[in-house]
Amino acid sequence: MSNSLLSRFAENTFWLARYMERSDSLARMLEVTETHARDESGGQDWAAILDANSDISRFRHAYGKANATDVIRFYTIDGNNPTSIRSFVAYARENARSLRHLISTEMWSQINVFNTWMGGLRTRDVQPRRLPAVCQHIKESCQAHTGITEATFYQDQAWLFYWIGKMIERADQATRLLDVGYARAERVGAMEEEHKEHLSHWNALLRSVGGYHAFRRTHSVRLISHEVVAFILKDKAFPRSVLACVNHAHEHMLALVDQHDVETAKPALGILSDIQSRLMAADSPTIIEQGLHDYADNIQQRLIAFTDALGKGCFGHRS
Amino acid sequence: MRSSKGLLASYDPDDFFCELLGSPQGGSLSRKAQTIIRRLDKLNLKTLRLRAKDAERELFNLGITFTVYSDAQAIDRILPFDVLPRLISAPDFDIIERGVQQRVAAINAFLHDIYHKRMILKDGVVPSDLVLGNSNYCKKMVGVDVPGGTYVHICGIDIVRDEAGRFKVLEDNARTPSGVSYVVENRHLMLRTFPDILKGIGVRRVSDYGLRLHKALAEVAPVGAAGEPNVVLLSPGIYNSAYFEHVFLAREMGVPLVEGRDLMVDDDVVYMRTTEGREKVDVIYRRIGDDFLDPKAFRKDSMLGVPGIFRAYKKGNVTLANAIGTGVADDKAVYAYMPRIIKYYLDEDPILDNVDTFICREKEGLDYTMANLNKLVVKPVGEAGGVGVLIGPRASRKELAERRRELLADPANYIAQPVVGLSVCPTVTPTGVEPRHVDLRPFAVTGRSTWVLPGGLTRVALTKGSLVVNSSQGGGSKDTWVLEQ
Numbered sequence: 001m002s003n004s005l006l007s008r009f010a011e012n013t014f015w016l017a018r019y020m021e022r023s024d025s026l027a028r029m030l031e032v033t034e035t036h037a038r039d040e041s042g043g044q045d046w047a048a049i050l051d052a053n054s055d056i057s058r059f060r061h062a063y064g065k066a067n068a069t070d071v072i073r074f075y076t077i078d079g080n081n082p083t084s085i086r087s088f089v090a091y092a093r094e095n096a097r098s099l100r101h102l103i104s105t106e107m108w109s110q111i112n113v114f115n116t117w118m119g120g121l122r123t124r125d126v127q128p129r130r131l132p133a134v135c136q137h138i139k140e141s142c143q144a145h146t147g148i149t150e151a152t153f154y155q156d157q158a159w160l161f162y163w164i165g166k167m168i169e170r171a172d173q174a175t176r177l178l179d180v181g182y183a184r185a186e187r188v189g190a191m192e193e194e195h196k197e198h199l200s201h202w203n204a205l206l207r208s209v210g211g212y213h214a215f216r217r218t219h220s221v222r223l224i225s226h227e228v229v230a231f232i233l234k235d236k237a238f239p240r241s242v243l244a245c246v247n248h249a250h251e252h253m254l255a256l257v258d259q260h261d262v263e264t265a266k267p268a269l270g271i272l273s274d275i276q277s278r279l280m281a282a283d284s285p286t287i288i289e290q291g292l293h294d295y296a297d298n299i300q301q302r303l304i305a306f307t308d309a310l311g312k313g314c315f316g317h318r319s
Numbered sequence: 320m321r322s323s324k325g326l327l328a329s330y331d332p333d334d335f336f337c338e339l340l341g342s343p344q345g346g347s348l349s350r351k352a353q354t355i356i357r358r359l360d361k362l363n364l365k366t367l368r369l370r371a372k373d374a375e376r377e378l379f380n381l382g383i384t385f386t387v388y389s390d391a392q393a394i395d396r397i398l399p400f401d402v403l404p405r406l407i408s409a410p411d412f413d414i415i416e417r418g419v420q421q422r423v424a425a426i427n428a429f430l431h432d433i434y435h436k437r438m439i440l441k442d443g444v445v446p447s448d449l450v451l452g453n454s455n456y457c458k459k460m461v462g463v464d465v466p467g468g469t470y471v472h473i474c475g476i477d478i479v480r481d482e483a484g485r486f487k488v489l490e491d492n493a494r495t496p497s498g499v500s501y502v503v504e505n506r507h508l509m510l511r512t513f514p515d516i517l518k519g520i521g522v523r524r525v526s527d528y529g530l531r532l533h534k535a536l537a538e539v540a541p542v543g544a545a546g547e548p549n550v551v552l553l554s555p556g557i558y559n560s561a562y563f564e565h566v567f568l569a570r571e572m573g574v575p576l577v578e579g580r581d582l583m584v585d586d587d588v589v590y591m592r593t594t595e596g597r598e599k600v601d602v603i604y605r606r607i608g609d610d611f612l613d614p615k616a617f618r619k620d621s622m623l624g625v626p627g628i629f630r631a632y633k634k635g636n637v638t639l640a641n642a643i644g645t646g647v648a649d650d651k652a653v654y655a656y657m658p659r660i661i662k663y664y665l666d667e668d669p670i671l672d673n674v675d676t677f678i679c680r681e682k683e684g685l686d687y688t689m690a691n692l693n694k695l696v697v698k699p700v701g702e703a704g705g706v707g708v709l710i711g712p713r714a715s716r717k718e719l720a721e722r723r724r725e726l727l728a729d730p731a732n733y734i735a736q737p738v739v740g741l742s743v744c745p746t747v748t749p750t751g752v753e754p755r756h757v758d759l760r761p762f763a764v765t766g767r768s769t770w771v772l773p774g775g776l777t778r779v780a781l782t783k784g785s786l787v788v789n790s791s792q793g794g795g796s797k798d799t800w801v802l803e804q
Contacts, residue, residue: 094557097557101566149785
C-alpha cells in the first residue's frame, strides 16, 4: 500500500495545527492585555489587540467602542466572530473531524471535549476578573493537544504538514505579539532609560510569548528594547521566536521534499528559505529605527506567500 | 433462572421470547448463558445506571455520534446505548449465519440475472413490471459485468424473532446498510465498562470487521489492478449523519476516506488527488447513493459525486461496492418474493423465513389487507427508516381511514404483514429493568465468498411496548454477544 496523502488531508492537518496554535496565542494575548489593563488607563490597550489582528472595523460594527468586556467577549465566546477562540476551536474540530481516520483517537477526543467546553462558556464566565482562569484553561488545552499529538501522531507526511502548519502559525503570531507589545511599550515611553516603571510593558511582551524567564536567564538585568526585540525575533533557542519556528518549519519542508519526494513543495520551500535568511541577517536596532510594525507586517506577508505556494503545490489550489 | 433475587427479580418478559432468558416455556440455557445471567443479576441498579452514564459520556466524548440538523444548528447525538447485552447462542447463530449467506447468494444471483438474461422474469417467478418498472432498477446497468458477479458486497439483513423464538427476516438492505460501527464500538465500550461480566466467557469477536471488509473488497478489484489494490471509502463528507461510521470504516480498513472532490476521472480511469499528484484508485466502497455518484450519468445537480466515474465503472477500470442498481433487490415488494427467488436460483428452501407478507399489488393481498387493516402492519415499499409504516392495532380510526384511501389509490406502493410480537431483552429504563423489543441486523461481507459478522446490531425500542427500533424514532442499541460453542 502506498503512503501517499490526499491533498485535502494535507491541507486540513496544516489548518488543524494552525487553529489550535492560534487559539493558544490569542489566549496569551488576551491574558496579558487584561493583566495590564488593570493598572493602566486601559481602553487603548484593548484597541491594540484589535489592531494587531486587523479586526477594528468588524469589532466597531458589532460592538462600538472598545472596552474590556466587549473585546474579551468578541475574542473568546462570540461565535459570530470568525477570529474568536470559540470559532478557532470549532474550525480545528471540523478539520480534525475530516481527519479522524488519520489522527489518533486521543487527539480527536481531546479536541472534541475542548470544543464542547468552549461552546459551553457564557458571558458571565468571561468577565474580566474570570478571564485569567479561562485563558489558563485554553492554553492548557492547547498544550495538552500539542503533547498528545507529539506522543500519538504517526510520523508520516500528515505529521509533517501538521508541524509545518503549527510552526508557521507560531511564527506569524510571534510577529503580531511583538508588534502589539512593542507599540504598547512605545506609547508609554518605555524606550527611555528613566521610565523604569514602565518596564512592566517589556515584561508583558515577554510574558505574552512565554519568554520572560528564558530572557531573564540569558540577558542582563536591564531590559533593553532592541534586545527584547532580537530575542523574540531571532533567538534560535527560544521555542517561540520567529526564527526558531521558521527553522523548524524549514526542516519539515526539507523532509517533505527529500524523504517523501513531494517535489511540488519546492516553490514554498524557496520562499521559506528566503524568510529564514532575512531573519538571520536581521539587525534589531535597525529594524526598530526603520519601523518594527512594517517589519512585522512584511514577515506576515511573506508567511502568507509561503502558505499560498504550499496551497498551489500540495493542496491542489489553482494557480 | 426464575429464582432471581437481584437485578432481574421483577423482570417479566410476559409472553414474548426473551433474548436473555429464553422462551416463556423455559428451555435449556447453556452453562455460559446461565453464568452471564447470574452475574448480571448480581449487579445493583444504581451502579448499573452510573456505569451506563459513564458509557454514554464516553461515546459523546469520543464523538461516536450521528448528527441531527435542526434550525440551522448541528447537534451531535449518540445512539442511546443500553448496557445489558443481548445474547445469541452458538446454534442460533449458526442458523442466522447460514440463512444470511443463502440470502446474499440469492440476491446476487437475482441481480446478475435481471441485468442480463432475465430468466426469472421470463419464467414468471417474479412479475416483470415489478422489477423492470421499479424506480431502483438501473437500466444503465444492463449487460454490465461486475467482478466475481458480486453486486452486494455489504448486506444488512434485518431479522426479528417471534413469540415462538423463530427467526424471521423483516427486510433486506442491499444498498448502503449502516450501523456496523456501533457493533464494534459497543463491544469496546462493554469491554471497558463490564470486564467482570465478560471474564472467562467466550464471546465471538467483532473487531476484525475492517480487515475482513478490506480483504473482500480487494478480492473484487478490477482485473489488472496492482497486486495490492488501492481501496478507498467514498463519503458525502462531514455533514452526513453517518460520517462517524465512514471514519470508523476507513480507519479500520486503513484506507483513505475520500470525498467526490478528491477523485477525478481521466481516460476512464479513476484517480485521487494527493500531495504528489494523482494516484490510481481500484476499489471504491461508496457510501453515496446511486443517484449522486456521477453527475454525468445520473443526477446532474450532484455535488457529491465524481463526473465520469460511471464510464470508468462500465469499462471495468474500477469496482464500486455495492454495485449500482442493487436497490431493486431490497425493495419491500421484491422482498415478498425472496423465498421463491432463493428456491429458483439455489434450489434450496429458505433457512430464514420471511415474515408473512401480503402483496397489495396482487388482488388477494389487497383484499386481505383491506379487510384486516387493524391487525396488520402496512409499509410503503420504497421507504426506509420506518417512514410511512402504519401499525394497525395501534393506529387511530383516522389513520386507518387515511391508509385505506392510500391503499386504494396506489395499491402497488404497499405490502402488509401481521404484527410480529418481537422478542424482548431486559433493558435499563427510568423505572428499573424492563423488557423492551429488539431486532437484529447481521452484516454480511462478500468478496468471492460471504462472511457474516458474528452478532450484528441489536436495535432496541426504548419506549415501553413500542415495536419501532429505528434510531430516528427513539431506538437505541445493545451489544450483541454470540457465545462460543
